[in-house]
Amino acid sequence: MAVFRFLSAVFLLVATVALVVDATPASYGVGSFHATSLAGHWKELGPSSFEVARRGVIDAAPWLWESLIRPILDVPTFVAFGALALLSGYAGRRRRSVRIFVN
Template sequence: MASLRFLASLFALIAVVALVADATPALNGTGPFEAHSVINYWTELAPASLVATRANIVSMTFPWVWNPMILSVLTAPMSVLFGGLALVCGYLGRRRLQMKVHVN
């Protein structure tokens, strides 16, 4: 449970940083708001690992797993994707209420 709460806070931090990075040009007046996707950042930072990951997924599974399924997730805006992951991990890692049952 604690690990899911930690992941939720880490994903929320990544989502906020990505949202601020996308909104900064619009707030400065230097350009429009443009939400970057995960695949855009991945292409800019490490294009060789993106190609290798695609080749491994296509070789280990069916080709349709990469193109419609994984690629549709990677083309989502980074702040939305990591915000959703933060919500899911936060929900799954929440503290549950303990019910007190008294049996006589």
């Protein structure tokens, strides 16, 4: 359970950093708020790995890329990692202990 709580904290940190990166130009008055997608961040950090993954999935099953993977990668990064933080936080929550006394 502690692993899920740790993952929740890491995912929340990534979501916060992604939101700050997207909101910084708007706060300085340089541009407007633009939420970057997971694919946008992936292309920025590792363009060759994105292309290899995309090409590999398209070669194996083109329908999989178009119907499942691309819509997931179009989600804003802070939303995706925020959702992962909520899910892993829920999975790692402390359970209430139930005491059953049988006489």
